[in-house]
Amino acid sequence: MMLAVASRSRDKSATTILSLAMPFLLTTTTTASFATATATTTTTNPRPLLPSPSPRCQNPIPHLRLSPPARRLPCFLAAAPGARFLPFPPTRGMASLAATAAAAAAAEVTHLTQRDAAEIDEQLMGPLGFSVDQLMELAGLSVATAVAEVYKLSEHTRVVIICGPGNNGGDGLVAARHLYHFGYRTSVCYPKRTPKPLYSGLVTQLESLSIPFIPAEDLPDDLSREFDIVVDAMFGFSFHGTPRPPFDELIQRLISLSAIESSDKRPAIVSVDIPSGWHVEEGDVDGGGIKPDMLVSLTAPKLCAKKFTGPHHFLGGRFVPPPILNKYGLQLPPYPGTSMCVRIGKAPSVDISSLRENYISPELLESQVMPDPFDQFVKWFDEAVTAGLREPNAMALTTANKEGKPSSRMVLLKGVDKQGFVWYTNYGSQKARDLSENPNAALLFYWNEMNRQVRVEGSVEKVPEEESEKYFHSRPRGSQLGAIVSKQSTVIAGREVLQQAYKELEQKYSDGNLIPKPEYWGGYRLTPTLFEFWQGQQSRLHDRLQYSQRQVDGSTAWHIERLSP
Numbered sequence: 001m002m003l004a005v006a007s008r009s010r011d012k013s014a015t016t017i018l019s020l021a022m023p024f025l026l027t028t029t030t031t032a033s034f035a036t037a038t039a040t041t042t043t044t045n046p047r048p049l050l051p052s053p054s055p056r057c058q059n060p061i062p063h064l065r066l067s068p069p070a071r072r073l074p075c076f077l078a079a080a081p082g083a084r085f086l087p088f089p090p091t092r093g094m095a096s097l098a099a100t101a102a103a104a105a106a107a108e109v110t111h112l113t114q115r116d117a118a119e120i121d122e123q124l125m126g127p128l129g130f131s132v133d134q135l136m137e138l139a140g141l142s143v144a145t146a147v148a149e150v151y152k153l154s155e156h157t158r159v160v161i162i163c164g165p166g167n168n169g170g171d172g173l174v175a176a177r178h179l180y181h182f183g184y185r186t187s188v189c190y191p192k193r194t195p196k197p198l199y200s201g202l203v204t205q206l207e208s209l210s211i212p213f214i215p216a217e218d219l220p221d222d223l224s225r226e227f228d229i230v231v232d233a234m235f236g237f238s239f240h241g242t243p244r245p246p247f248d249e250l251i252q253r254l255i256s257l258s259a260i261e262s263s264d265k266r267p268a269i270v271s272v273d274i275p276s277g278w279h280v281e282e283g284d285v286d287g288g289g290i291k292p293d294m295l296v297s298l299t300a301p302k303l304c305a306k307k308f309t310g311p312h313h314f315l316g317g318r319f320v321p322p323p324i325l326n327k328y329g330l331q332l333p334p335y336p337g338t339s340m341c342v343r344i345g346k347a348p349s350v351d352i353s354s355l356r357e358n359y360i361s362p363e364l365l366e367s368q369v370m371p372d373p374f375d376q377f378v379k380w381f382d383e384a385v386t387a388g389l390r391e392p393n394a395m396a397l398t399t400a401n402k403e404g405k406p407s408s409r410m411v412l413l414k415g416v417d418k419q420g421f422v423w424y425t426n427y428g429s430q431k432a433r434d435l436s437e438n439p440n441a442a443l444l445f446y447w448n449e450m451n452r453q454v455r456v457e458g459s460v461e462k463v464p465e466e467e468s469e470k471y472f473h474s475r476p477r478g479s480q481l482g483a484i485v486s487k488q489s490t491v492i493a494g495r496e497v498l499q500q501a502y503k504e505l506e507q508k509y510s511d512g513n514l515i516p517k518p519e520y521w522g523g524y525r526l527t528p529t530l531f532e533f534w535q536g537q538q539s540r541l542h543d544r545l546q547y548s549q550r551q552v553d554g555s556t557a558w559h560i561e562r563l564s565p
Ligand SMILES: Cc1cc2nc3c(=O)[nH]c(=O)nc-3n(C[C@H](O)[C@H](O)[C@H](O)COP(=O)(O)O)c2cc1C
Pocket: 391, 394, 407, 408, 409, 410, 411, 412, 413, 423, 424, 425, 426, 429, 430, 431, 432, 488, 489
């Protein structure tokens, strides 16, 4: 975390090791005030900022069924105003294309000199009104969320956090608390405690969670046996000089650990902001330092991060305000959604065939599900909404033409009741052509975070015109114009064709008058004849409950059967 050890809120006695080791920091307390500080020396290749701040992205709010359309806002708008937008880095998928895009994005991220990092901290904690406690909390939370994003609880539960005496160690203590609450079995090694209320408070908090504090000399000889993750929170960007005991020895242990090539034979090593022992700007100067698997840069990566070659580089510290972004010309990637961290650097190349999750979910039993599949669907849908999933109403729609040639695409569910599942589209699109030739279609919902999918099959017909009219006019005017402009699924010469047509329509309806729904736009309703509810389980022993229709005493009833996974 970018907390200058020499900040006004700290005294030297509390940080003997650091202050001795950091002559630079003792001179930075008197640097010019924020308002008068001179222009940046920080960036490697500073670029001009966007001329005007861009609007912040509001997170899309999951909508309940039959509600007006969920707003689809581009995530790249989530960057702080004033920040240059970089392409949104992928958080999963990790195909080579995504890796290339992420690498390009990483190349543009600003890397800070040690001096600018210290200066930024001073400004944050001076004119910009932050306290050390606040920044440490946010930094530690960022570290914990980045760790949790990469090292899933299902495979990595045991974490030891080695904390140094300064702010980097404080970040580690905060991360320990959050990792505990995320479900990790967390231990802490904090050999040189800092006798200040902030630090002793953090220790008390961890003690109240019964998190064990392991003395350095009691750390097991073979860390691999006891831990899945080792977090190096010893020294941060303000460190100079040679680490003293016991940190010299602890760093050596991490160096030996990281020398074990096969990453599945040793714990993952995560360094907070700077791999301890590295030069803040030059990196691992003699090549004999810690080689972490993951680096969580805080606020902005320091120059040494350019030398990081491990698979996971994240940025945390989502608190940088526009004055800092602008003054230092910082180019930082946008944080996705509400996340406290974002991957920078290239995504690790993975063997796609090796990607697998071991699902852990409550069992889906015949005795527990609703007799009516619509009720069961609504129950699961509500649970997906409650869980805060992004666009739980997104569904894959598969159609087939009269030759049986299938075609899939995503659409948004806009209503469901006992009559069926409704979505809206263009009646001239490919899906519409398919449906006019063959009304049979399938819907697929996939709620990844809940290990659930729902298949729905049936036949499709257009919704009554009044229903489409009503829905059309409930949409934002921009979406209404967009629907008119798009002759969906036809070839167009370029994007400007759409933009031009949109502009003209915007002018035409600038008086606020009702925008008539085009006759080529409207809804479809799929009336199901079959449902399947799938719940992922361990060892691929998934639950599959299928509802199909049977005739019972002259009327149609739903019949539930379990299918083999
Ligand atoms: C998450 C998501 C939701 C979408 N929702 C709709 C929708 O509700 N209606 C629609 O016409 N297209 C929607 N689209 C675009 C379609 O996937 C598709 O590109 C478009 O309908 C043209 O498909 P077609 O040529 O197969 O008819 C959505 C795409 C995504 C990724």
